[in-house]
Amino acid sequence: MPNYKPLTTEEYETLHILLSNLLSTKQFPVIIPSEAILGIEAIAAGIAAPGHTILNIVTGPYGTLFGKWLARGGTEVVEIQTSFDDVVTVDEVAAAIEKYKPCALSFVQAEAVTGGSNPTAEILKLTRQYNLITVSDSVSAIGAEPVLMDEWGIDFVAIGAQKALAGPNGISAVGISERGWAFLEANPQAPRNSILSLLDLKLPEHDPFSGRIPANISVLEARALIAALKLAEEEGLPAVIQRHRLASSAVVAGLKALGLEPWQQKERSYSPLVTTIRIPKAGGDGLSIKRPVGIVAPGDGELNGKLLRINHFGSNASQDSVEQAILTLAELTDQVPGGAIAAGRLVWEGERNDGK
Numbered sequence: 001m002p003n004y005k006p007l008t009t010e011e012y013e014t015l016h017i018l019l020s021n022l023l024s025t026k027q028f029p030v031i032i033p034s035e036a037i038l039g040i041e042a043i044a045a046g047i048a049a050p051g052h053t054i055l056n057i058v059t060g061p062y063g064t065l066f067g068k069w070l071a072r073g074g075t076e077v078v079e080i081q082t083s084f085d086d087v088v089t090v091d092e093v094a095a096a097i098e099k100y101k102p103c104a105l106s107f108v109q110a111e112a113v114t115g116g117s118n119p120t121a122e123i124l125k126l127t128r129q130y131n132l133i134t135v136s137d138s139v140s141a142i143g144a145e146p147v148l149m150d151e152w153g154i155d156f157v158a159i160g161a162q163k164a165l166a167g168p169n170g171i172s173a174v175g176i177s178e179r180g181w182a183f184l185e186a187n188p189q190a191p192r193n194s195i196l197s198l199l200d201l202k203l204p205e206h207d208p209f210s211g212r213i214p215a216n217i218s219v220l221e222a223r224a225l226i227a228a229l230k231l232a233e234e235e236g237l238p239a240v241i242q243r244h245r246l247a248s249s250a251v252v253a254g255l256k257a258l259g260l261e262p263w264q265q266k267e268r269s270y271s272p273l274v275t276t277i278r279i280p281k282a283g284g285d286g287l288s289i290k291r292p293v294g295i296v297a298p299g300d301g302e303l304n305g306k307l308l309r310i311n312h313f314g315s316n317a318s319q320d321s322v323e324q325a326i327l328t329l330a331e332l333t334d335q336v337p338g339g340a341i342a343a344g345r346l347v348w349e350g351e352r353n354d355g356k
Ligand SMILES: *Cc1c(COP(=O)(O)O)cnc(C)c1O
Pocket: 035, 036, 037, 038, 040, 062, 108, 110, 111, 112, 113, 137, 138, 139, 140, 160, 162, 163, 169, 172
């Protein structure tokens, strides 16, 4: 029987501490009583205003959506848009900052839909130099790559546990820096008394857990999130991240052995969460699947028919799941899987030998 009892103050505090640890921050992130996209929309609503010029980097569909939400609030939105098989370069970002003189920059750290990861540490080094307010959608990054909120100076970071952390999807979090709070408070247009309000979610400063626990937080989701974050702490966040990196490397080795090509143009932008495979224009019929086969899934939206996703995240960031995916790819392309399985296995064995 699940524990439906109201959250205790201890559980509520534990959840915040686990989230702070996860984001490497001294701040207590706010709990979003819903899936991560609500936190992302709330950030957009909170920083949007006429007179704000915001540089929005678009490397996938979530970036497009974020730009629309900024524009809805009257923001002067300027964008760098890549083809979705590439991510942004630091030089492009630097040039756009010089040109548009924005007050803030928003981007998606890792794109589950395109399998690309942006050069986050470098982008944030740049934004620190220019003293910009920064927004990172790190839903697909958290647990698969580092997200160092304080060290990197991220002012708003949205995360969810349902990707790399194998957690629930009905609750999520937004980390907000002191500067981020000040930015929201200074924006008369930032929602208040609204489901989109971050300001409403701010914990009391002196005794953060003294107030009433918000009634809108699902107790089951909150407990599931605590459990997922505790498991990640037990394994160790660096080990969770390494497991995703290995899964990515093994899948890439396997797909190349099958003569397939990654969708992402540059190796340095391969996401540790999801690997995407280009469906060739000629002879790619076998890869044009309509439904997922295990963790091998068709492309989403406009990318359907152009790429396949290998969702090697959470509990599927494992040798078994990766080998199953390589087998599926071999079947879809009418090939004998042996060489590709062996290529993937080498990656895991290399790691085990390194670990000795
Ligand atoms: C999955 C994902 C989201 C949305 O998360 P939900 O919890 O499904 O709302 C947002 N941004 C990125 C980059 C994602 O990969």
